[in-house]
Amino acid sequence: MFDVKITDATLPDGRTGIDIGVKSGQIVAVEHKLGGDAGEIIDAGGLLVSPPFVDCHFHMDATLSVGQPRFNESGRLLDGIRIWGELKPLLTHEAVIDRALRYCDLAVTQGLLAIRTHVDICDERLLGVEALLEVKKRVAPYIDLQLVAFPQDGYYRYPGAVDLLKRALDLGVDVVGGIPHFERTMADGTASVRALCEIAAERGLMIDLHCDETDDPLSRHIETLAFESLRLGLGGRSTGSHLTSMHSMDNYYVSKLLPLIAEAGVAAIANPLINIGIQGRHDTYPKRRGMTRVPELLAHGVTVAFGHDCVMDPWYSLGQGDMLEVASMGLHVAQMTSRTAMRQCFAAVTTEPAKILNLKGYGLDVGCKADMVLLQAVDTIEAIRLKATRLAVIKGGKVIARTPNRTSALHLAGRPARVDPASYAPKLD
Numbered sequence: 001m002f003d004v005k006i007t008d009a010t011l012p013d014g015r016t017g018i019d020i021g022v023k024s025g026q027i028v029a030v031e032h033k034l035g036g037d038a039g040e041i042i043d044a045g046g047l048l049v050s051p052p053f054v055d056c057h058f059h060m061d062a063t064l065s066v067g068q069p070r071f072n073e074s075g076r077l078l079d080g081i082r083i084w085g086e087l088k089p090l091l092t093h094e095a096v097i098d099r100a101l102r103y104c105d106l107a108v109t110q111g112l113l114a115i116r117t118h119v120d121i122c123d124e125r126l127l128g129v130e131a132l133l134e135v136k137k138r139v140a141p142y143i144d145l146q147l148v149a150f151p152q153d154g155y156y157r158y159p160g161a162v163d164l165l166k167r168a169l170d171l172g173v174d175v176v177g178g179i180p181h182f183e184r185t186m187a188d189g190t191a192s193v194r195a196l197c198e199i200a201a202e203r204g205l206m207i208d209l210h211c212d213e214t215d216d217p218l219s220r221h222i223e224t225l226a227f228e229s230l231r232l233g234l235g236g237r238s239t240g241s242h243l244t245s246m247h248s249m250d251n252y253y254v255s256k257l258l259p260l261i262a263e264a265g266v267a268a269i270a271n272p273l274i275n276i277g278i279q280g281r282h283d284t285y286p287k288r289r290g291m292t293r294v295p296e297l298l299a300h301g302v303t304v305a306f307g308h309d310c311v312m313d314p315w316y317s318l319g320q321g322d323m324l325e326v327a328s329m330g331l332h333v334a335q336m337t338s339r340t341a342m343r344q345c346f347a348a349v350t351t352e353p354a355k356i357l358n359l360k361g362y363g364l365d366v367g368c369k370a371d372m373v374l375l376q377a378v379d380t381i382e383a384i385r386l387k388a389t390r391l392a393v394i395k396g397g398k399v400i401a402r403t404p405n406r407t408s409a410l411h412l413a414g415r416p417a418r419v420d421p422a423s424y425a426p427k428l429d
């Protein structure tokens with residue numbers, strides 16, 4: 001007897017006609033034609049059932065604040081940082097919590113059930129830190145929220161950031177953050193990477209740096225992050241976010257850098273919507289895309305994931321917590337158009353970020369948590385093509401969000417009365 005049985009599912013690995021049995025919040029069986037009764041049956045009807053989406057790079061303290069106190073008309077990174085700096089003194093504990101909770105509501109409807117958010121610690125009050133620690137507690141029943149202590153204005157550049165970062169970690173922030181390319185000099189950036197890696201090693205924490213978010217081909221803090229991760233044994237819990245300078249680096253240098261990143265066990269996070277919007281702003285034509293070298297990192301065995309980074313904040317006015325939109329942009333910017341590469345883009349917003357966050361019990365195997373999403377698409381490529389509707393979002397075996405399937409009525413003589421976008425999938429043998 002199962003609590004819930006999901007029947008006739010297609011799984012991300014391509015298996016079809018699969019039933020998933022759930023008991024006490026865990027997946028206890030995954031097989032064809034699963035016998036036994038269930039308290040509730042959810043018929044997937046041959047559609048895709050995936051583990052939840054995971055956003056490994058976000059800024060929840062800033063989300064939904066777009067226009068406060070003004071819009072970023074230039075769209076540039078540094079203007080975004082300036083506008084955020086104007087908003088910071090005006091923030092209240094309640095307002096940050098309210099925006100974050102509203103975003104989490106949206107995330108759940110999108111099947112996004114795990115988020116790593118950076119939280120700005122360059123504020124003597126640590127207001128964002130305390131607010132997001134509260135949010136983490138409140139959403140724990142439905143979202144795994146991981147916090148990164150992020151010195152937005154520079155670990156060395158912002159007076160007091162060294163102490164504030166330590167205080168944030170003491171309060172319970174999970175991950176060490178940094179922003180070496182925003183320090184005053186390359187040397188300060190390098191020193192910050194070394195110091196932050198040492199903090200992560202001493203405390204046994206993960207580290208995730210905003211690293212080389214610039215078009216400057218000589219911004220090479222990823223090299224230091226990889227070297228220090230190797231020296232301090234941080235492999236598997238060290239991540240470089242953005243790495244956009246790699247787009248513009250000399251190819252010979254990159255041929256040496258890629259194996260170092262792989263050897264060090266440093267993961268990479270690209271943020272396609274933000275990278276394509278913010279990078280290349282100093283270019284006339286041709287304009288660089290700015291996103292890091294995703295296919296090349298993957299070819300070297302590096303764990304690569306895509307993050308959303310921003311939704312309706314000083315850096316990005318759009319977005320809706322849809323990780324399939326993120327995957328789609330990543331696919332296009334990196335030209336990952338082969339069947340294999342498109343599937344890798346789906347993995348970059350599900351299984352790969354789950355590895356970076358070190359999520360326990362993630363996946364669709366027996367013994368995993370019964371967290372999953374039923375999508376109105378027949379496979380992972382179709383899910384990206386359609387930004388597929390999340391028909392049901394399941395947490396611990398319980399449906400916590402439903403969205404009606406998207407079909408349109410068609411009023412054309414001699415043509416079908418209804419159009420289901422999922423029915424356009426290519427017929428493959």
Ligand code: FE2
Binds near residue numbers: 058059210309
């Ligand atoms: Fe970021």
